[in-house]
Amino acid sequence: MRRILFALPFAAIGAGALAIHLPDPAAPTWSEEDLSLVRSLSLDALPPVPADPSNRVADDPRAAALGRSIFFDTRFSSNGKVACATCHLPDRQFQDDRALSKGVSETSRRAMPIAGMAHSPFLFWDGRKDSFWSQALGPLESAVEHGGDRTQYAHVIGAHYAEAYVEVFGPLPDLDVLPARAGPVADPAAATAWEGMARSDREAVNLVFANVGKAIAAFERTIAPPETRFDLWVASREFPGPGLLTTEEIAGLRVFLGAGGCVNCHGGPLLSDGHFHNTGVPAVPGLPEDRGRETGALLVREDPFNCLGPYSDAQPADCAELRFMVPAGADMLRAFKTPSLRGAASRPPYMHAGQIPDLERVIAHYVAAPEAPAGQSELRPLTLDHTQRHELAAFLGALDPLP
Amino acid sequence: MPNLPTRRAILAGIPLALVATTVSAGLFSQDIPENLDLALRRPTDAHHYTVAIGPVEPEVRIGRMHAWTLALADRRGRPIDTARIAIDGRMPQHGHGLPSAPAVTQALGDGQFLIEGMKFNMHGWWEIDLAIDGPAGADTVSFNLVL
């Protein structure tokens, strides 16, 4: 596909090429440094999905096939109506177009797209999980998302996925002795039943639960960010001149790199640094207080399903991100994970609770750099005129997946 | 020996000549001070020690955790093997710190120490601040990096 796109202008120009390629005095100048920075944003700069030593089946296609089935299976919920795909719709960039998501009840944050996040050391807006497999366990036990519990899910595996499970992970524990519904969840009956179980039974169930996460993770690792017009343009012959990107979009890219300072946080091929920043996004009245990464940093350390925990397949040396993570300090208060801007233009509303309805107002937010509702915003007000704001929004549009 | 562009080039993994001629003309780096001292070997602030630091792998990739080594010597250049060393860092123009909390995890002998957990999440000007508590007392030193 890419080859064909480039070949067209190449062949058509012929003898006129020299005249056409004389430098245009009005064309923007690019330093070599700028050009290499732009190339570093392209999908071609994305390395292969990194290994996940904490998940020994991370790259096992049988695990991915099992995980894919579970991702779409509503039996993994308290009401039989919720699957991962309820909020992560494959034909909607694995998100749901809502400010807050609807599972068994309503979440207090916005659903996040999944593509490319195998590269992200921490997951969720507050980074309270350090792997895809550990992340997947969160919504399964959340009272507002899937609403179920660990023994329920072990029974679903036993009843509907035993063969595939055993093939990937080995024998299942004796499920008949387990309560129908038990787990360390908000539901009081299930929580009491869990407390009443023998320690060895709880550990056996935890292992099945962790393995459900590991299968889902193997599937999610195959979800790659789709190619965009921007990526094709960077690889094209006319780069950095107009062609697959318009003059306006290219001007917007220059704002992104220069006056807007967006590339500082939205850098690299995913247009995210994977880190946490307080950008002064307003709190939503009526929702519980959200302290962002400050809380997330505490939770990930304590999580029994983290890289250093008993259900991880990693050696401590493999867990550098967790061992050397920034502790929960004041600068992490209301810091949230930088989202990828790939495909962002076509998935409003924006920010961790869908606070900002459209790109125009996202850009206005960055220009104004309002004070944070708690903690310190890292943003400084920008001077961007009307044209530059339009150009910036136009550039973000070029980061949408190709139709 | 053009020390400044060499450091820039090594750390960013960009071919040397390109960076050396165009670094201040870029859209992105135009605000980085021109005259930063990019030496990665220097005396500490109170001149108790000499410290040299550098990445274990010459190419540093943004966003990737990696290790550095630190060489510590007294003011006469003799290696020091026992010291408490704390590492911090920040981007002076962005008002934020490192995205990780690196630490010295091993004394390798002959005045060398291993620093694990280094990470940079942005291009631009970084400052690395070390606090060293060794036989000659407590001292500090800062290094500049441009990625």
Ligand SMILES: [Cu+2]
């Ligand atoms: Cu920065």
